[in-house]
Amino acid sequence: MCHQCDYTNLLEESGLESTPKRLQVLEVIGDNNSPLSARQIFETLSRTYNINRVTVYRILDLLVEKGLIDRISGGSRSFVYGLAPNENHPAHPHFYCKSCGNLECLNPQSLNVDMQAMQRTFPGVIENVEVRIDGVCKNCLRTERNSVH
Amino acid sequence: MCHQCDYTNLLEESGLESTPKRLQVLEVIGDNNSPLSARQIFETLSRTYNINRVTVYRILDLLVEKGLIDRISGGSRSFVYGLAPNENHPAHPHFYCKSCGNLECLNPQSLNVDMQAMQRTFPGVIENVEVRIDGVCKNCLRTERNSVH
DNA sequence: AATCTAATGCAAATATGTTGCATTAAAGCT
DNA sequence: AGCTTTAATGCAACATATTTGCATTAGATT
The missing domain is CATH 1.10.10.10 (Winged helix-like DNA-binding domain superfamily/Winged helix DNA-binding domain)
Structure with missing residues (x-):
């Protein structure tokens, strides 16, 4: 990477x-x-x-x-x-496929979190925001579709 | 609750x-x-x-x-x-305090995720979006401040 | 080279979650 | 009520992930 x-x-x-x-x-x-x-x-x-x-x-x-x-x-x-995250790698959410167990990086724009806005209303120190999307990936969807036939 | x-x-x-x-x-x-x-x-x-x-x-x-x-x-x-989440309990993010290990529910508005927008651009099935904020809670901040003296 | 300290290794412990099979309890029948 | 069946629960053992304590090694410093 x-x-x-x-x-x-x-x-x-x-x-x-x-x-x-x-x-x-x-x-x-x-x-x-x-x-x-x-x-x-x-x-x-x-x-x-x-x-x-x-x-x-x-x-x-x-x-x-x-x-x-x-x-x-x-x-x-x-x-x-x-x-x-650093200058080469922006923070980004992940996608977890419940079917195959893979965890995939999503591109950074796919979910935008305004850390500073959060920090303003939150009574503690925010170090990190973790976003994970769970579901079924396209590979597994295809496999499932095929095996149903 | x-x-x-x-x-x-x-x-x-x-x-x-x-x-x-x-x-x-x-x-x-x-x-x-x-x-x-x-x-x-x-x-x-x-x-x-x-x-x-x-x-x-x-x-x-x-x-x-x-x-x-x-x-x-x-x-x-x-x-x-x-x-x-159901009609009484909307989906909401959580805050994890690395210091005391507590996990706290945040109010739903504090972070807004447009699931439908995501789904439109994502090539798989999205079942759930999990948002967790990590940091130090206000209690631990106070304790740390005191113990530094 | 001798000394010291931090890094690594090894064995065993702990924490969390899972499996297979035995037992119990509840629901439906007669 | 008693009998039968099925689902729910218990128990013991296993599997996996992570942590701990202490021994060893390697690298830096003198």
């Missing part, structure tokens, strides 16, 4: 040492066009490198804490992680 | 037998002013009745499937459940 982001740089700007594993985690997340679960990230990395499951979790926590990635609740049981 | 809803009626309209346990689950959800996790519902019921954890899960699944309640991803690890 992201070939414009310099992950080493991103890490260092956040005051994090840019270790090999942290870079690997960031690359897997950044190269994918939809957010991934810890398990998916772990499995992807395991194919090429040696890394421990727990290390993945810890790196994810760290990156979330520093705001490099977002923890998104995909409609399923596990969290998924995607690059946090 | 809801004293206008006739749960027995709701159940029967959905083609579900109105058993004591189903009513109890619905009442706990409906009486609360923010959505609850399966665990919270189970613990609440356990104080007064005998009920099995699994039964709670199964009833929740059933009620979600029939559209009586919504399964919402509260920013934490577990799903939470709230009454589905």
Whole structure:
């Protein structure tokens, strides 16, 4: 997904040492066009490198804490992680297909949220607005239609 | 929260037998002013009745499937459940406080989503739009301010 | 090289949700 | 009422996701 982001740089700007594993985690997340679960990230990395499951979790926590990635609740049981919005990647809603379990990024314009207007009337600090649309994706719709015959 | 809803009626309209346990689950959800996790519902019921954890899960699944309640991803690890929108309860966004873990219902107007407009441009079936705002609630802000001194 | 600290690994624990099968209860019949 | 059937609930075990505590390793600093 992201070939414009310099992950080493991103890490260092956040005051994090840019270790090999942290870079690997960031690359897997950044190269994918939809957010991934810890398990998916772990499995992807395991194919090429040696890394421990727990290390993945810890790196994810760290990156979330520093705001490099977002923890998104995909409609399923596990969290998924995607690059946090930045100048290359605007914030955007997600679509969760209840049928195949896929989580897809939608384009940013498809839903507009006026954060500043919200903040004016809300008695707390707003850090993030997460919008998720649930339903059935077009692939699954097609499959269902066919299997009904 | 809801004293206008006739749960027995709701159940029967959905083609579900109105058993004591189903009513109890619905009442706990409906009486609360923010959505609850399966665990919270189970613990609440356990104080007064005998009920099995699994039964709670199964009833929740059933009620979600029939559209009586919504399964919402509260920013934490577990799903939470709230009454589905109906004439007494319009759909509304939620606020998740990362500090205390509370999930709060916001009023419906605070964020407006035009489902029909979305559906026109989206190549799939939209069943639900979930909006969650993450941040720090006013209580936690106050506490933090005090403890800094 | 020795020292120190942060990063990673490993094993075990915890939390949440699910499954299969046994038991119970309710509804409808005779 | 007793019998039969079906759906609802319980129980034990499993599965998955995440977290914790402590051991080890690697990298930076002296």
